[in-house]
Structure formats: C-alpha cells, structure tokens
Amino acid sequence: MANISKAETTPKQSSRSLKSVFLFLGVFFTVIFCLAPILWQILTSFKTNEAIASIPTIYFPSFNQLTLEHYISLGLPFLQYVLNSAFVSFTSTLFCLAIGAPAAYTLARLRIPGENIILAFVLIVTLFPYVLLFLGLLEVVKFFGLGNNYLALIIPYTAINLPLTILVLRSFFQQLPKDLEDSAKVDGYNTVSMLLNIVLPMTTPALITTGILTFIFAWNEFIFALTFITRENLYTIPVAVAQLGGASVYEIPYGPIAAATIAGTLPLIILVLIFQRRIVQGITAGAVKG
Amino acid sequence: MAKLELQNLRKQFAPSVVPVKDITIEVEDGEFLTLLGPSGCGKSTLLRLIAGLEQPTQGKVTIGGKNVTSVPPGKRNISMVFQSYALYPHMTVFENISAALKLRKIPREEIEKRVNDVTQKLGLEHLLTRKPGQLSGGQRQRVALARSLVRDPDIFLLDEPLSNLDALLREQVRADLKQLFETQNKPVVYVTHDQIEAMTLSDKIAVLCDGYLQQLASPHEIYTAPANKFVAGFVGSPQMNLITLDCQGNHAVLGDYKIFLPQLKTQPHQVILGIRPEDISLGDIETGETIAGHLFLVEDFGKEKLLSVRVNGSDQTLRVMVPADRTWEGEMITISLIKKQLHWFYVETGDRLN
Numbered sequence: 140m141a142n143i144s145k146a147e148t149t150p151k152q153s154s155r156s157l158k159s160v161f162l163f164l165g166v167f168f169t170v171i172f173c174l175a176p177i178l179w180q181i182l183t184s185f186k187t188n189e190a191i192a193s194i195p196t197i198y199f200p201s202f203n204q205l206t207l208e209h210y211i212s213l214g215l216p217f218l219q220y221v222l223n224s225a226f227v228s229f230t231s232t233l234f235c236l237a238i239g240a241p242a243a244y245t246l247a248r249l250r251i252p253g254e255n256i257i258l259a260f261v262l263i264v265t266l267f268p269y270v271l272l273f274l275g276l277l278e279v280v281k282f283f284g285l286g287n288n289y290l291a292l293i294i295p296y297t298a299i300n301l302p303l304t305i306l307v308l309r310s311f312f313q314q315l316p317k318d319l320e321d322s323a324k325v326d327g328y329n330t331v332s333m334l335l336n337i338v339l340p341m342t343t344p345a346l347i348t349t350g351i352l353t354f355i356f357a358w359n360e361f362i363f364a365l366t367f368i369t370r371e372n373l374y375t376i377p378v379a380v381a382q383l384g385g386a387s388v389y390e391i392p393y394g395p396i397a398a399a400t401i402a403g404t405l406p407l408i409i410l411v412l413i414f415q416r417r418i419v420q421g422i423t424a425g426a427v428k429g
Numbered sequence: 430m431a432k433l434e435l436q437n438l439r440k441q442f443a444p445s446v447v448p449v450k451d452i453t454i455e456v457e458d459g460e461f462l463t464l465l466g467p468s469g470c471g472k473s474t475l476l477r478l479i480a481g482l483e484q485p486t487q488g489k490v491t492i493g494g495k496n497v498t499s500v501p502p503g504k505r506n507i508s509m510v511f512q513s514y515a516l517y518p519h520m521t522v523f524e525n526i527s528a529a530l531k532l533r534k535i536p537r538e539e540i541e542k543r544v545n546d547v548t549q550k551l552g553l554e555h556l557l558t559r560k561p562g563q564l565s566g567g568q569r570q571r572v573a574l575a576r577s578l579v580r581d582p583d584i585f586l587l588d589e590p591l592s593n594l595d596a597l598l599r600e601q602v603r604a605d606l607k608q609l610f611e612t613q614n615k616p617v618v619y620v621t622h623d624q625i626e627a628m629t630l631s632d633k634i635a636v637l638c639d640g641y642l643q644q645l646a647s648p649h650e651i652y653t654a655p656a657n658k659f660v661a662g663f664v665g666s667p668q669m670n671l672i673t674l675d676c677q678g679n680h681a682v683l684g685d686y687k688i689f690l691p692q693l694k695t696q697p698h699q700v701i702l703g704i705r706p707e708d709i710s711l712g713d714i715e716t717g718e719t720i721a722g723h724l725f726l727v728e729d730f731g732k733e734k735l736l737s738v739r740v741n742g743s744d745q746t747l748r749v750m751v752p753a754d755r756t757w758e759g760e761m762i763t764i765s766l767i768k769k770q771l772h773w774f775y776v777e778t779g780d781r782l783n
Contacts, residue, residue, distance in 0.1 A: 321482050322515035326529035326576075327503030340519040 184209055184397035191393050209398035217399065219372060220379040221406060227289055227364075227375060228357035231296035235353045236346055238297070239304030244334070246305065247312035248320075258306075265302040269295075273362050280367050291367035292375070296360060300353040311345035312338075347414050358407050376403035431493040431583035432457055433479065433616045438488035440474055448474040449485075450640035456584075456616040456633075463619045463627040466637035467663065472620045473588060475637070479618060480509050480586055492583055503532075508577035509586040512593065514569050516561040516576075522548075523557040526576045547579045550609075567598050578609070585610065585617040591626060603629060624664050628652070636660045654772075658779035661703045661772055667735055669705045672745045673776060676700055684743030688718050688766070691773060691783045700782065701774040706735060706750035708770035711757055717765025722747065724760045729753070738764060 182198075183191055190197050190204035197204060246254060276295055285291040315338065323333040339346075361377040368374060374382065380399040383392055433456040440449040448471040456462045464472040477483045479490060481502035490498050497505050508529075516525050523544060530540045548554045551571045561569055570590065577585060590606075591599045607630050610617050621627055627634050628648045636643040636651065636659070644656035655661035661669050672683070680687040681700055690700065713719045726737035736749040749764055773782035 316513060316515065318511045318513045318515035319517065321477075321480075321502075322509070322511055323517075324482060324502045325480055325507065325509045327532040329503070332532075337517055 180397045180400050183393055184401050186394065188394055209394035210402060212395050213399055213402060216371075217379065217402065220374050220376050221403065223289075223373060224358055224375040224403070225406070227292045227296070228354045230289070231293045231300070231357045232350050232353045234293065234297040235300045235304050236350055239301050239349070240308055240342070240346065242301075243305045243308035244312050244338070247309045248317075258309075261302045261305055265306075269299050270362055273366055276363070277366055285367070287368055287370045287373055289373070292357075292360070292363055295363055296353070296357040300349075300356055304349045304353065307349050308342070308345055311342065315341060351411055351414055354410070355407065379403075431616060432491075433584050433618070434489075434491045435475075435479065436489040436491070438475065438478055438490070439486045440471075440478055440483060441486040448640055449478065452488075452637075452640075452642050454635055454642065454645060456618060458616060459614040461610055461617045461619065461630055461632045463621060463631040463634045464637055465621060465624060465627040465634050465664075466643075467622060470637040471640045472622075472637050476509075476586055476588055476618060476620050479584070480507055481505050505584075506580075506582050507584045507586055508580040508582040510573050510577050510588065510590045512589040514561075514573040514590075514593070516569060516572055518561050521558050521560055522553065522564070522572050525561065525572060526579050529576070529580050543579050543581075544575075547575045550578075551575050566593060566595075567602070570594060570602065574606075574609075578613075583615065585613065585615055587617070587619045589621055590619075591621075592623070606630060624666070628664075636663065638663075654781070655703070656781055658701055658703070658774045661774065665705055667706050667748060667750065669703045669772070670709075670747050671701055671703045671774075672747070673699055673701050674745075683720065683745060684722075684740040686718070686720050686740070686742075688771070693782065697775060699776045701776055701779075703772035703774060704747070704766050704770060706748045708767045709747060709749040709764050710767070711749070711751055711755055711762065711764055713763055714765045714767075716769065717767050718771075719763060719765045720747075721761060721763050724757070724762050736762075738762065 182200075185205050185207070186197065186200050187204050187206045187208075190200050245251065246258065251257070272295075280286055280291045285294075319337060319341075320333060323337045328336065358375075359377060360375075361381070364375045364378045365381070368378065371382075376399070380396060380403060383395050383399060435452055435454045438449055438452045439447070441447045448469070450471075452471075452475060454462070464475060466472045474483060478485050481490075481497065481500060485498060488498075489496055492505060492507070517528065520528065526544050526547065527540050530543065535543075544557075545554070548557060551574060553568070553571055553575055556564065556568060556572075561572065564572065570593070573590065577587075591602055594602060603626060610630075619626075619630060628651075631648055633645060634648055634651050635645045638659050644651060644660045646654075646656075651660060651664055655664065655669075658671060662671055674681040674683055674688075676682070676690065676696055676698055677687070679690050679692075679696060681690055681702060683702070688702070690696070710717065720740055722738040722740040724736055724738050728735040728737075731753065733750050733753055734755070736751060738747050738749055739745070740747060747764065747766075774780060775782060
C-alpha cells in the first residue's frame with residue numbers, strides 16, 4: 140500500500156515544484172522588467188564618465204570604475220531644489236485633503252439636490268489631459284502676477300488632484316458605518332468634533348492613500364513647474380534635473396542627471412514607505428457587527 | 430422623573446415613503462416598552478425619532494414634560510444601544526465607555542468611578558484597555574450596554590441589541606437585560622422583531638405595522654386579546670389559525686359545522702375566526718366546538734406535535750398543537766376548539782369583533 144501511494148504522489152509533487160519554479164521565474168522577470176530603468180539609472184549614477192561612455196556597455200563595473208563624484212557635483216543648490224519640491228508637494232497635498240475631505244463627506248452623507256450632477260462634473264474634470272490646460276493657466280498666472288511664486292504650482296496641483304481625492308474619499312466615507320456617527324451624536328459630539336474625533340481617525344488610511352497620490356504627482360510634475368517658474372532658486376527637482384547641462388551643447392552629463400534623478404526620487408520613496416506602513420487595513424474592524 | 434411622550438408622530442422621507450404615519454405613545458418611568466413589528470414597519474425610524482437622529486415631519490416628542498422635538502440627540506440626555514453596537518474602533522473600551530461623560534465635562538475621578546461601577550456590573554473590568562477589534566461579539570455587546578448605562582440617561586433606547594448574538598448567548602443576555610433594566614427605574618424603549626424578546630422583556634408592547642400603532646398593551650393582553658388580525662397573526666408561534674368564514678344568522682359556517690358568533694348589533698356577511706393551535710384539543714370536550722376533519726400532516730417539535738387538519742365539508746385547514754405523548758387513531762380525527770379562546774375579526778378592517 141505504501142508503495143502505491145508513494146508512486147501516486149510523486150508526479151503530483153514534481154508538478155508542484157515545477158509550478159513554484161514558474162512562479163518564481165514569473166515574479167523575477169516581472170520585477171526586473173519594472174525595475175530595469177531604475178536599476179540602470181542607479182548604475183549610471185555611480186559609474187565614472189569613462190565607464191558610462193565605454194562600448195561595450197559595462198553592466199558590472201569594477202571598483203575603480205565606481206565614483207561618487209556625480210552626487211558630489213550636484214552640490215548645495217540641489218538641496219534647495221529638494222526643499223522647493225517638498226514645500227510645494229506638502230502644501231498642495233495638505234490643501235487637497237483639507238478641501239477634498241469635507242467635500243467628499245458632504246457628497247457621501249448629506250442628501251444634496253443634484254448630487255449626481257456634481258459628481259459627474261467632478262468626474263469630467265479628471266478626464267481632461269491637464270497638459271492642455273497649461274497655456275490657459277499661463278495667462279491666469281500672468282494675470283494674477285503669480286509667476287515665480289510657489290502658489291502658481293500649489294493651486295493647479297491642488298485643483299488637478301481634487302477630483303480623484305473627492306471620488307476616492309467619498310466612496311470610503313460611504314462604506315463607513317453610519318451607526319458610528321449616529322452613536323457619536325447621541326453621545327453628544329457636535330458635528331465638528333464628531334468629524335475630528337470619530338470620522339477622521341477612521342479615515343486615515345484613505346487620507347494617506349489619496350495624499351500619497353497627490354504628493355507623488357506634485358513631486359514629479361514638470362510642465363507647470365517649467366513654465367511658471369523661471370528663477371533658479373525656486374526650481375523643483377524635475378525642472379532642475381532637466382536644466383543640468385554639460386560644458387558644451389554637445390555634451391550630455393549622463394552621470395549627474397542619473398545621480399540627480401536618484402537623489403530626487405529617494406526622499407519620495409522613503410516618504411511613501413513610511414506612510415504606507417500606516418495604511419493599516421481593516422482599521423474599522425470591531426466597530427460594528429459581532 | 431422623565432416620562433416619554435410621543436404625540437402624533439409622523440415621518441415622511443418622500444411622498445410615498447412614510448415609515449411612521451401617526452403614532453402616539455406614552456412611556457412611564459421604569460416602564461419597559463418594546464416596539465415590535467416586521468421589517469419595514471417603522472419601528473427603527475420611530476426609535477430614531479425619539480433619539481433625535483431624525484426630525485419628525487409632524488408631531489411632538491416630550492421627555493419629562495419638556496418638548497425636545499428640535500433638541501439635538503446629544504442634548505436630550507438619552508442613550509442608545511445600536512444593533513451594530515457602533516463602538517469607536519480607534520478607542521479602547523475605557524475610552525468608548527467614557528467618551529460621552531468626558532464631553533459633558535464630568536471630573537476625571539467621577540468618570541473613573543462610574544466606568545468602574547458599570548464595568549464591574551457587566552464583567553468587563555479586565556478588558557478596559559482593549560480595542561473593540563480584540564473583543565468577541567458578546568463582549569462588544571456588553572461594552573455597548575456599558576456605554577449606555579454609564580451615562581445615567583433619562584431614557585434608554587435599544588435597537589435590536591441582541592440580534593447579532595448567537596442563540597444561546599441571546600437567551601442569557603436577555604435575562605441579564607431584564608434584571609439590569611428593572612433596577613434602573615427609567616423609561617426603556619426597545620426595538621425588536623423577535624416576539625419572544627418582546628414578550629419576556631416588556632411591561633408593554635407596541636405592535637407596529639405599516640407606520641401605524643396596531644396595539645399597545647401588556648404582553649399577556651397582546652397574546653390573549655389581540656386587537657386585530659395583524660397582531661393575532663404576528664404574535665405567537667406557531668401562528669394563530671386565521672380562517673375566513675361565511676355567516677348565517679348568528680352562526681359562522683365552517684365546513685359541515687356551525688359556530689356561534691358573539692352577540693353583535695349587526696351581523697356581518699363574513700368573519701375571520703382566529704384560534705391558537707394550542708387552544709384546540711384532540712377529542713370531544715365539553716367546553717369546545719367539536720369538529721371532525723382529515724389529518725394530513727404531522728410536524729414533530731419534540732415537546733409537542735403540530736397537526737394539520739382539513740375540516741370536513743370544507744377546504745379550510747386548522748393547525749392543532751398537542752402534547753408529544755398524545756396518540757390518536759386513523760386519519761379522521763375529532764378536535765375541539767375551546768370556546769373561550771375563539772377570536773373574531775372583521776374581514777374588511779381586521780379589527781376585533783367584541
């Protein structure tokens with residue numbers, strides 16, 4: 140009996156191990172496919188200029204082909220750009236959440252006449268390719284004299300991300316149990332303190348999610364930042380990186396560009412990782428039902 | 430003293446959505462009132478009107494003689510236990526229970542004392558630092574209850590607080606609830622669709638259907654003298670036999686048999702006869718209307734058996750509850766409807782005849 144059962148299990152086992160091999164290969168190639176450009180940039184940012192230019196391409200540089208000089212060449216001004224980007228991104232994210240969350244709550248909870256029409260408009264706004272708006276916006280910026288002012292970036296970034304924020308938060312608010320709010324009312328919370336003490340803590344995951352999306356957009360946005368800001372000390376990272384030039388027009392400083400890209404993305408990655416840990420799934424667990 | 434009065438309450442959401450149509454009820458201090466009715470009868474809406482979570486379209490809510498119709502829920506000094514418990518998931522049990530007290534600026538020491546008293550009473554003292562997510566269903570239910578009790582409110586409102594518990598636990602908590610609220614001496618309004626809960630817990634039951642109050646009476650009266658056909662059919666398990674019969678003079682005709690109608694000024698053409706299965710017995714007894722019929726179904730409940738009998742000369746069916754050890758012979762059997770337990774209702778209105 141034992142032999143028979145053994146003979147039966149063997150093909151099954153081998154097919155299972157085959158499956159896991161395929162799974163592993165699949166995961167491996169997907170990751171490589173997605174990360175390849177980034178890995179390439181990292182590699183480039185650490186190679187010496189000779190190693191970057193040499194043919195055939197050097198995939199595994201030796202020790203003396205590695206250098207930190209590209210990073211060092213970025214210098215102090217780069218820190219300024221990072222701070223610029225951070226300020227613009229933080230502020231627009233904050234505005235976006237501060238305006239979007241109450242709007243979403245209103246649309247989710249109150250019975251407003253024409254609610255669907257409002258939602259349709261909100262949705263339509265997201266359908267516009269925002270790049271096409273920038274010529275019009277340029278006129279607006281000129282009219283209000285906002286050129287070379289962070290507000291010229293903060294306002295459009297907030298506006299562009301508001302629709303998505305409203306839509307995502309609204310569907311999140313809708314699935315929050317309404318009993319909790321009723322219970323808070325019976326307990327004696329007024330509307331504002333109920334929103335701050337009961338609704339907001341439960342909304343944190345959704346706020347972080349939409350906040351991260353807004354933040355990433357603002358951090359990486361290029362066209363507006365290029366058009367509305369011309370003073371060098373106000374540049375955001377994408378513009379600053381694009382402005383990096385060589386000694387002559389014919390020289391493209393691959394190394395510094397790669398280093399700037401990596402150094403400019405790193406804060407973003409760290410930030411996203413930190414906040415992602417706070418998106419605890421099922422934070423409402425235990426609120427309702429037995 | 431905090432008598433609760435509802436006067437001609439009406440709630441209209443849309444022209445055709447009127448869950449509460451015209452309801453007037455009074456609840457005295459220490460009285461346990463249950464709102465009983467099928468889904469969609471307006472009982473939860475009525476409770477929300479009392480709580481102030483909904484504004485009535487018409488009518489008045491007064492607590493202790495004070496009109497609170499336009500007072501927000503937090504200022505009515507009521508407490509409410511929700512069906513889903515609605516515990517704040519990000520707060521510990523202690524914070525959940527004390528939240529309302531803190532909002533009322535009660536000193537810290539007193540809050541702690543009151544929370545301790547309540548949690549000891551409910552056996553929650555070792556759970557104070559946990560979050561609702563770490564509690565079992567029964568524990569959550571008790572936290573919800575503690576949150577309500579600690580407030581020492583003028584009126585307790587409970588919205589199907591037992592429906593999320595499993596059957597065994599429900600029975601035990603039901604008994605606990607009864608003891609607990611007997612000591613409170615405050616008006617309690619309890620919503621349920623479970624008639625056993627309503628029967629066992631209440632001093633008074635308000636049976637609701639379709640936005641109207643059908644009957645407001647003690648559990649005993651609801652059971653023995655239902656005010657109309659709806660109450661008769663809704664309360665009691667197995668359901669009361671309700672059959673429509675033609676009338677001849679002062680008799681109602683049931684197949685080959687005639688049953689005396691109660692004394693009335695005008696005789697209707699048709700009436701509805703109601704009799705509970707346990708008020709019909711097997712065989713021929715003196716105090717009953719004896720009827721013969723064809724036994725076509727036996728359902729065994731363990732303690733009792735439920736027989737379905739088709740009356741001779743008619744296609745009407747009567748269900749009869751007999752003790753499990755009762756025996757009979759053949760399929761043609763004789764049954765007796767106990768005369769004292771007959772209920773009569775008008776066909777048109779469903780109202781009780783006498």
